[in-house]
Amino acid sequence: MLSQLMVLFGFFALVLVSVYWVNRAVVLFDRLIADGHSAGVFLEFSALSLPSVIAVVLPMASFAAAVYVSNRMMGDSELTVVQATGYSPWRLARPVLVFGVIVAVMMSVLTHFLVPASVNQLKEREVEISGSVSARLLREGTFLHPGPGVTFFIRQITPEGELRDVYLSDRRRPSREVTYTAERAYVVQGDEGPRLVMISGLAQTLQVETGTLSTTLFTNFTYDISNLIVQDRDKDLQPRHMSTWDLMTRPAEMAEISGDSIARIGEELHGRFQQALLGLVAALIGFSTLMTGSFSRFGVGRQIVVAIFLLVVVKLVESGVSDPTRNTAMLWPLVYLPSAVGLAISAFLLHLAARPFRPGRALTDPEAAT
Incomplete structure (x- = not known):
């Protein structure tokens, strides 16, 4: 199951990155070529924007992979056969958990290293070419x-x-x-x-x-x-341009350099950890929601819609806590609330899938009928 998840994750990640990158590349092409810059500058800017695009689409790719693999295994009755041998939904969730951890590690490399370095370099190049x-x-x-x-x-x-x-x-x-x-x-x-x-x-x-x-x-x-020639003189660093190490070890200095508050620095720092956890949360929500359904000739379309809705709920929680954590430094634990909500939803759904009693079964139980 883990191998299937990784293969489908790579496929969906490639497709989503291509779609997002093409949309962003069109905007960059219009802006740079219209200003007279060469194709080499366009390719450089496209490459520097790629880590940010990948960081955005990886949680969606993990969610799509978990839903697709679970749906296919349920359609082929593989999950039904495995559960009949005594495997509980909690046990079946282990490969998904390992898959989510792998995605979270990939996301951590992006959010802590590649994305800050790329956006910082992109800012410097924008300042350079603005006065060309x-x-x-x-x-x-x-x-x-x-x-x-x-x-x-x-x-x-x-x-x-x-x-x-x-x-x-x-x-x-x-x-x-x-x-x-x-x-x-x-x-x-x-x-x-x-x-x-x-x-x-x-x-x-x-x-x-x-x-x-x-x-x-x-x-x-x-x-x-x-x-x-109107050159962009805005060379001030923003929190998203700074390395995670600087945000952790020198928050006051980074706040002074960027002109932001300590709360904004903390929100950026913890937000990078939170963004990495979304890959794990998305995979677990996709798998656990489909596990609440049973085999049906009509598929599990309803469970897929519910899974998408639950993922939207997690993103709404993330949007709701952004302003408080950005304004008050002591509220930094709220940054992790979306992941906590997502993990709680997944645990609740797995509990429902593993419960020994399901509504409607009592009517078909011979002992209950007598």
Whole structure:
């Protein structure tokens, strides 16, 4: 049974990760490619977002695997035969428990190591590429709008980095519009930011109120383009970017660095342990709910619906305790309430499945009838 659970878990995990990753990749593709970044940057960002996606879908994959395997074994009467030999639902739940522990260990590796490292690296790369001049401006044959009221065009970019036939329209001031055209141009890095050096060009200035147009020929002209590139300066670390070890050993320092409260640091720390336990809880809920049903030609569709509903209840409990634990540091034990509720539900359902008396059997018992 454990081997079947692992095989189906791998299948469902692969399918769910693919679905979630494709949805996120589409958003990343639109945002990055629209800003002029290369396919390599897109692949890098997709890879860095993958651990977070896997951490989200693993509990769902464990739940789906437990439900599928239990349903198939009940449909093939395998569980009925095993129970007839004296195995109780508690005994049958042992492989599911071992499977849940394995999933919880996988989740722990993700939540404590891979996810914090990936989101931290992703934040650093976002800051780096947000100020990329080459991605925002240096695209040949395309009219770009790097900012409100600004249009930029380059006909050709040579291998040496020379820009040919440059067009720049600056309409940011309501009273004046300036259009620059140049045969050649270069992007140079100055002390205060990037500069566009235009050579052999023409500047046309239109005074909007009077309608006066003035032209100026120039041999070379330097234009400040640093204000056209809006760089993300938010480099402050958030609790989700920090390692579990730092959250455990230096909570006060981490709270000061992130600008959050000690309660928020504790909620993030214990939330990582709680998230790992969800893989175990989801598997047990899926198995124990199906064990409450008996063999039927119509399947166990009702039990599957109930299992999904119980999983939703656990997630609702998780949402309900997030605000109190985030605001009050002393309430950190509430973070584990969803897992406790899930384990209690599983234990209760296994107890119902193992009870010696079932309603309705008394009518078919000959001794009870006499």
